[in-house]
Amino acid sequence: MPAEWALRAEDVEVRFGDATAVDGVSASLERGRVTALVGPNGSGKSTLLRAMSRLVVPRAGAVALPDVPDVAVLRGRDLARRVGLLAQQRPTPAGVTVRDLVGYGRHPHRRGWRGTDAGGATAVARALSLTGLEELAEQALETLSGGQLQRAWLASALAQETDVLLLDEPINHLDLRYQVEVLDLVRSLADEHGVAVGVVLHDLDHAAEVADRVVVLSRGRVVADGTPEEALTEDVLSAVYEIDVRVGRDPVDGALRVRTRPVRGCARRPALV
Ligand SMILES: Nc1ncnc2c1ncn2[C@@H]1O[C@H](COP(=O)(O)OP(=O)(O)OP(=O)(O)O)[C@@H](O)[C@H]1O
Numbered sequence: 001m002p003a004e005w006a007l008r009a010e011d012v013e014v015r016f017g018d019a020t021a022v023d024g025v026s027a028s029l030e031r032g033r034v035t036a037l038v039g040p041n042g043s044g045k046s047t048l049l050r051a052m053s054r055l056v057v058p059r060a061g062a063v064a065l066p067d068v069p070d071v072a073v074l075r076g077r078d079l080a081r082r083v084g085l086l087a088q089q090r091p092t093p094a095g096v097t098v099r100d101l102v103g104y105g106r107h108p109h110r111r112g113w114r115g116t117d118a119g120g121a122t123a124v125a126r127a128l129s130l131t132g133l134e135e136l137a138e139q140a141l142e143t144l145s146g147g148q149l150q151r152a153w154l155a156s157a158l159a160q161e162t163d164v165l166l167l168d169e170p171i172n173h174l175d176l177r178y179q180v181e182v183l184d185l186v187r188s189l190a191d192e193h194g195v196a197v198g199v200v201l202h203d204l205d206h207a208a209e210v211a212d213r214v215v216v217l218s219r220g221r222v223v224a225d226g227t228p229e230e231a232l233t234e235d236v237l238s239a240v241y242e243i244d245v246r247v248g249r250d251p252v253d254g255a256l257r258v259r260t261r262p263v264r265g266c267a268r269r270p271a272l273v
Pocket residue numbers: 016020021039040041042043044045046047048
């Protein structure tokens with residue numbers, strides 16, 4: 001049975017001056033499913049996520065929720081209660097603690113002139129716990145490492161408690177352990193909480209592992225959209241990345257593995273001592 005869609009881009013076009021960054025893209029994010037957006041640098045992944053959360057206004061097309069044919073009619077805070085975005089580029093405000101930053105994620109839920117938010121404290125505590133940041137909660141953002149800061153921003157997006165979560169390169173700067181933990185978290189948000197996740201990833205092995213569906217973008221257009229096996233083919237990837245790509249299976253666990261021909265000079269590495 002096809003999954004129920006939660007957010008949909010319909011023929012979305014975004015231009016910056018004369019340049020078209022997203023060129024008539026249609027793609028759906030489904031409840032309880034992880035959709036990975038992949039493609040070369042500059043192919044329009046971030047711009048598409050930003051258009052889906054209305055951070056950029058499409059020149060044509062629409063972004064729809066099941067009950068709202070075009071989210072352009074929604075107030076920003078109404079959309080932010082339903083669609084969360086972990087953007088790629090974020091300013092780091094000085095003198096702000098991790099707990100403050102995570103609390104900002106509750107902004108769309110605050111009501112009234114005092115800004116009351118009944119579920120706020122629980123949501124912030126949960127987000128800190130899910131991202132392993134409880135011990136750093138009172139620390140100022142400027143004292144964090146790149147990976148800790150990345151987790152703090154992710155926690156802020158989680159505290160927003162939206163049905164749709166858009167994550168732009170969420171495992172950037174993370175060490176091996178936190179890469180796995182964040183990808184596990186992404187999976188469990190979909191599996192256990194029914195969240196529709198759209199995630200931009202550069203590592204195609206990660207995309208194959210975590211995603212139910214993969215959308216491959218090239219020059220602002222969708223060139224493949226399907227299961228990892230359907231979308232991440234040698235033909236598609238070799239054409240899109242303009243490099244000889246091989247797709248196989250991991251001999252140990254059978255997972256899809258994407259490899260490139262060794263870069264000249266890197267094929268023969270000295271033996272590890
Ligand atoms: N604010 C902007 N002003 C002008 N051009 C922009 C702006 N944002 C993005 N672009 C251009 O739009 C195109 C798509 O950029 P985008 O950031 O969406 O690509 P991407 O696939 O996310 O790339 P990357 O993998 O490098 O993050 C690029 O050519 C980029 O230069």
